[in-house]
Amino acid sequence: MHRKLRLVAVLFLSLFTFVPAARAQGGAAHLTVYDAGIAEFLEERTIELQSGVNTxxxxxxxxxxxxxxxRVMAEDAEVIRQDxxxxxTEVRSERSPVLHISIRNAGAPGPRKIQVDYLAPGVNWQNDYTxxxxxTAEGAPPVSATLDSWVSVNNQTGTDLRAGTVDLVAGEIALLLGGQQYRAYDEIARQSANRREVSESVEVVTSAEAAGLSVFSRFRLGRNLSMNANAPINRFPLFQRARLRITQRLVFENEHGAQTLARGGFQLLPRGLEVRLVSQNPTEASMPAGQVNIYARDGAIAQVVGQDRIPLTPPGGEFSVTQGRSATVFGTRRILERRSSQYKDAADYSRDKLTTKVEIVLTNRGSRAVEALVREGIEPANENRWTILESSSPVERLSANTFQIKVQVPAGGKTTVSYTVETK
Structure with a gap:
């Protein structure tokens, strides 16, 4: 009787084979880092499986x-249970999870590739530009620049990370974890993706491959990378020495009710025009959003002259950054008249309309003539049907409630812009 029990036990145990698969944490065949504070780990190894059920x-x-x-995947075998x-391993006073996998191998004994894929928090990335x-000659606006892109990968997991390949994902990714919805913080570029021809030759030295996907962009950061837990911030180049054409724009932008009045409201106070630098993405992949540090050369030295952010920009897409306010071109704005009145519509009903008259004066204290863009907001009223009754310069409609006037301001001189708008 005891012999029969021992025989049954031996047969039962022979059906289940324990296969140890010990390996240090942080090693992944492929690592995908999202800019929402999580990463996807794909671990892979080849394990000798016996016939039957292997644990x-x-x-x-x-x-x-x-x-x-x-998610567990087994080559030519069936995953029947996960515990x-x-x-x-204890990391930061907490025990790590251990996965116990039961795999049924219906074939002959032999090596099989086993993959385990999952998401984990504590890894993030950010991009920044230089x-x-x-x-240029004294007083001349910049016309060209060099752009570098660097990625900072933040490892807050408490363990070293090693990966055969590392991808970065930027864009609006919906992730449902713990009942909460996490979305990437960087917004999809709202600028036009229309390509424009760039006459200047573009030379880009890139360290990363990139691929555009349906709602996000993926960047191949590199291969066989390691990130030490004792150095939580690891920086890698995305691309370097990209040559750009630069267009400088001087913009005087105001809401409909703005007036550049000093304290007391009796004197106009000039305000420097906003200096915007406009260029295009010179690479064949999307540029991730990130902070940009702007430098200007002074002989052999490059000094910081501004900071801004570059949005997620598609290949060939236009982007602009603000350097600051001009120290030589200033503007003032005042509302000369604002009155409400009534008119008869086509059905002979009485309707309200708003008439506003505005005066803008641009002053150039520099030694070169400049072009300036005056961008004005229209006060919403009634049915929001507005018409420029008169203007000192041609008007370009930009959106439902904004328009633009392009003017030249002579060196050491002034240009006055005035217009009257009627809103029904």
């Missing part, structure tokens, strides 16, 4: 892996 102990999951995102215990304006 694998997978002890390399990241400390705070999202267990409900775990999780929390008796793994825009160095080329030197």
């Amino acid at each position: 694998i102990e997978w002890r390399s999951l990241m400390p705070k892996a999202f267990i409900r995102t775990v 999780v215990s929390y008796d793994g 825009l160095v304006l080329d030197a």
Whole structure:
């Protein structure tokens, strides 16, 4: 009787083979980092499977892996069960999860590729740019620049990371984790993706491959990369020495009720025009959003002259950054008249209309004539049907409630812009 029981036990145990799969944490065949504070880890190894049911102990999951995102794939075998215990490596006073996988191998014994894919928090990335304006003659606006892009990968997992390949994903990705919806913080570029011809030769030295996907962009950062837990910020070049053509725009932009009045409201106070630098994405892939530090050359030295942000920009798309306010071109704005009155519509009904008269004076204290863009907001009223009754310069409609006037301001001189708008 005892012999029969021992025989049954031996037969039962022979059906289940325990296969150890110990490996250090943080190692991944492929790592995808999202700009929402999480990453996707794809771990892969080849394991000798016996015929029948094999139990694998997978002890390399990241400390705070999202267990409900775990996906196990077995080559020519069937995954029949996954169990999780929390008796793994201790990281920051917490035990890491351990995955116990049951795999049925209906074929002959032999090596099989096993992959475990999951999401985990604690890894993020940010992009930043260095825009160095080329030197120009005294007082002349910049016309060209060099752009570098660097990526900072933040490793807050508490363990070293190693990956065969590393991808970065930028864009609006909906992720449902723990009942909360996480979205990427960088917005999709709202600028036109229309390409324009760039006559100047473009030379880009890139360290990363890139691919555009349906709602986001993926950047291949590199291969065989490691990120030490003791150095939580790791910086890598995305591309370097990209040559850009630069167009400088001087913009005087105001809301409909703005007046550049000093304290007391009796004297106009000049305000420097906003200096915007406009260029195009010179690469064949989307540029991720990020802070840009703007430098201007002064001999052999490049000094910071402004900071702004570049939005997510498609290949060939236009982007602009604000350098600051001009120290030589100033503007004032005042409302000369604002009155409400009534008129008869086509059905002989009485309707209200608003008439506003505005005067803008641009002053150039520099030694070169400049072109300036005056952008004005229209006060919404009634049915929001507005008409420019008179204007000192041609008007270009930009949107439902904004328009633009392009004017020349002579060196050491002034240009006055006035218009009357009627809104019904």
